[in-house]
Amino acid sequence: MPKPGKPRTVTMDGARFVVLTPEQYAGLESSRRQLGGQQAQVARMKLDLQRGRELLREAERVLADLPAKHAESSSGRLGPERGLPELLADIRAVLPSRADPDRTP
Template identity: 30%
Template structure:
């Protein structure tokens, strides 16, 4: 990284100012462009995070609405995620008292807990 420029304070027309060499000015402009690019990337990532959050909220609402009328959803899906966060070994079809909505609900809850 280049050395930090030492500002040269001057008075111009009765106002305090800082004088830069052409090289220092070009470095300043390049730094501003880099920061602007990074700021734009952060805004895009923040928007994507908000969209993903909204998708999760919509999924949770859809599952909650489905849950009331689901004949296979006799018991809530247990929090059966292993400690390492991997997917449970037995799919819903193998356990008659569970259904896909319970598994998805458990998965959503697990991932929400890791982000909170």
């Protein structure tokens, strides 16, 4: 197996530059693309986390407004192993109907 080439440095007008071989440059570009993909994945994960936190805040708000008599009548539906969107839908289903001031029609 050939030994990887060491990058050369060149000084021009007092500035140092690194001269890469075509293989080294291709490897650098590949690494840049991989990094970009990983950064995009992290951004998506942060957005998902933010959405999850917003759903949790909404669930907490809805649960705080849930009258005790409605919470008792919904036993079995407000249980664990439910996703937040399903949980919110179940909570809304047992609440008395009223206009939600936070939402626009």
